[in-house]
Amino acid sequence: MSMDALARLREWIEPILQNKYSRVGFFIILFIVALAIGAPVIAPKHYAEVDPQNRLQPPSLQHLFGTDELGRDVFSRVVYGARIALWVGMLVVFIEAAIGVTLGVLAGYYGGKVDKVISAVTDMVWAFPPLVLALGVVTLIGPGLVNVVTAVAIVSWPTFTRIVRAKVQSLVNREFVLAARAIGESDLNIMLRYLLPNVIPTIIVIAALSIPSAILSTTALSFLGFGAQPPTPDWGAMVSNGMPQLPRAPWVSSFPGIFIVITCLGFNLLGDGLRDILDPKLKV
Amino acid sequence: MSALLRYTVKKILIGIPVIFLVTIILFSIMQLMPGDPIDLLLPPGSRVSEEKIQEIKRTWGLDKPLIIQYFYWVSHILRGDFGYSFVTKLPVSNLLYARIPYTLQLMLTSQALAFLIGIPLGVAAALRRGRFTDSLIMVGTAVLWSTPGYWLGLMLMLAFGFYLRVLPISGAFSPASMVLPVATLTLPYLGMVARLMRTEMLEVLGEDYIRTAWAKGLPSRRVVLRHALRNALIPVTVLFFLNLPWMLGGAVVVEIIFAWPGMGTLLYNSIVMQDYPVVMAIIFIIAVLTVICNTLGDVVSAFLDPRIRLEKGEY
Numbered sequence: 001m002s003m004d005a006l007a008r009l010r011e012w013i014e015p016i017l018q019n020k021y022s023r024v025g026f027f028i029i030l031f032i033v034a035l036a037i038g039a040p041v042i043a044p045k046h047y048a049e050v051d052p053q054n055r056l057q058p059p060s061l062q063h064l065f066g067t068d069e070l071g072r073d074v075f076s077r078v079v080y081g082a083r084i085a086l087w088v089g090m091l092v093v094f095i096e097a098a099i100g101v102t103l104g105v106l107a108g109y110y111g112g113k114v115d116k117v118i119s120a121v122t123d124m125v126w127a128f129p130p131l132v133l134a135l136g137v138v139t140l141i142g143p144g145l146v147n148v149v150t151a152v153a154i155v156s157w158p159t160f161t162r163i164v165r166a167k168v169q170s171l172v173n174r175e176f177v178l179a180a181r182a183i184g185e186s187d188l189n190i191m192l193r194y195l196l197p198n199v200i201p202t203i204i205v206i207a208a209l210s211i212p213s214a215i216l217s218t219t220a221l222s223f224l225g226f227g228a229q230p231p232t233p234d235w236g237a238m239v240s241n242g243m244p245q246l247p248r249a250p251w252v253s254s255f256p257g258i259f260i261v262i263t264c265l266g267f268n269l270l271g272d273g274l275r276d277i278l279d280p281k282l283k284v
Numbered sequence: 285m286s287a288l289l290r291y292t293v294k295k296i297l298i299g300i301p302v303i304f305l306v307t308i309i310l311f312s313i314m315q316l317m318p319g320d321p322i323d324l325l326l327p328p329g330s331r332v333s334e335e336k337i338q339e340i341k342r343t344w345g346l347d348k349p350l351i352i353q354y355f356y357w358v359s360h361i362l363r364g365d366f367g368y369s370f371v372t373k374l375p376v377s378n379l380l381y382a383r384i385p386y387t388l389q390l391m392l393t394s395q396a397l398a399f400l401i402g403i404p405l406g407v408a409a410a411l412r413r414g415r416f417t418d419s420l421i422m423v424g425t426a427v428l429w430s431t432p433g434y435w436l437g438l439m440l441m442l443a444f445g446f447y448l449r450v451l452p453i454s455g456a457f458s459p460a461s462m463v464l465p466v467a468t469l470t471l472p473y474l475g476m477v478a479r480l481m482r483t484e485m486l487e488v489l490g491e492d493y494i495r496t497a498w499a500k501g502l503p504s505r506r507v508v509l510r511h512a513l514r515n516a517l518i519p520v521t522v523l524f525f526l527n528l529p530w531m532l533g534g535a536v537v538v539e540i541i542f543a544w545p546g547m548g549t550l551l552y553n554s555i556v557m558q559d560y561p562v563v564m565a566i567i568f569i570i571a572v573l574t575v576i577c578n579t580l581g582d583v584v585s586a587f588l589d590p591r592i593r594l595e596k597g598e599y
């Protein structure tokens with residue numbers, strides 16, 4: 001069984017490694033995941049450990065990325081921050097996919113009125129600038145990381161719905177679905193066991209490409225002060241922490257930002273590669 | 285032409301209920317928001333009699349049932365009257381009219397630059413597919429697209445404002461004030477435009493009619509410019525309209541960083557101060573703008589590509 005799983009994993013990873021872009025993306029993400037898992041070992045200090053004697057120290061061997069306004073080690077905070085970025089990115093995309101795929105499959109399968117209503121709602125949410133809408137939602141439910149995750153997910157699921165709906169529409173009259181209907185399979189069964197498996201590759205591609213947008217939106221909200229609250233080492237909040245001393249201590253803002261860029265780049269490159277492998281005609 | 289006209293009318297008719305739905309949702313959101321607006325109308329720490337509170341509520345229309353408040357609000361905003369700011373006591377429309385030009389200036393300049401630079405980059409990448417130029421452009425645009433605007437803004441501020449001291453870092457006092465905010469807003473979008481342009485160009489270059497053009501022995505400039513570029517530009521043109529509302533979202537953050545006196549800073553300050561009428565007005569304007577841009581995008585694409593208006597489906 002485990003050999004089988006290993007073989008399947010290789011089948012997946014080999015094409016990713018063959019494309020030079022997705023190979024880079026794959027290793028970037030591996031690196032970030034390693035940081036996140038190994039944080040307690042890699043980081044020399046705890047992310048919340050203050051040291052008033054050593055405030056705003058420039059990068060040195062002792063403090064690779066310098067220290068912030070409370071004397072906290074920026075490197076340690078960046079390393080622990082990888083946990084938050086990955087967790088937030090994946091959670092947002094999971095919620096988005098749960099809402100988006102459900103609505104997309106329903107709209108595509110039933111068509112008619114169901115489709116009209118779902119499409120209207122999707123269009124409306126889609127139409128809004130996500131950050132502005134998320135700002136509205138956060139104002140409503142209050143600040144905090146979990147609320148920011150909710151807000152970003154609530155406003156960004158339409159990508160999934162639009163693409164999944166179109167995909168399901170193209171499948172719904174194919175022979176294998178008609179055959180399933182002919183042998184009396186229930187609607188729910190057809191959607192879950194016949195349609196959904198065919199949409200999974202597309203969902204994986206959208207998910208990979210949605211993680212960077214999710215990270216960018218949530219860190220932007222944290223940067224504005226609506227997301228992670230201190231001392232959570234959220235990269236966006238860290239960039240904003242460094243703002244008042246920007247000319248004096250540029251490292252406080254610079255390093256967390258560089259890691260946001262690297263992480264998002266990794267997912268974008270991987271996502272592009274996955275698209276070429278799984279669903280080359282998809283336009284996201 | 286009549287097919288196009290019918291398509292246009294249909295798209296506009298779809299847009300109107302969307303705007304109404306938006307007003308209902310906005311109004312509900314604002315009703316559910318934490319904090320009682322009445323507190324903001326009273327001087328802090330003052331003791332005011334119940335009659336006085338009732339009187340204030342009457343003046344501001346807060347005593348009516350919600351549904352009445354809603355219709356009251358909608359009928360006013362349709363006339364461009366967004367009520368009074370709870371904080372400054374000035375008409376919201378005055379606040380907005382002072383801010384909108386600044387935001388538009390920022391957005392339209394960035395949008396134009398992103399397309400002017402992004403399109404040639406995308407075409408260049410497509411024509412040199414798989415070679416060094418292509419890789420360079422693809423990696424460069426992927427990096428830009430992965431960069432958070434707020435951080436890019438701070439880094440540009442640091443480099444050009446603090447170290448080189450060549451550009452102002454906040455406010456809107458001279459044309460030079462625009463450079464950094466525009467750059468911050470342009471760079472990530474430029475990446476998106478270039479990538480879309482490359483994809484579309486590659487797709488068109490693989491079509492039969494382009495192969496025919498090559499086979500006929502037409503000069504390559506002519507094939508690329510007349511035949512390929514014209515068709516590849518259609519989705520990119522549509523993106524121009526679809527992107528405007530997204531640009532507005534990016535503008536919020538950029539305006540805050542550079543203290544640009546546009547709608548973004550106003551929205552942020554109003555959210556922080558719970559100035560509901562201002563928040564509602566701004567989001568409403570953004571919603572209307574969004575619906576208009578989407579409709580324009582649909583119509584323009586139908587105008588440029590006759591296949592679209594003959595299709596039955598929505599998407």
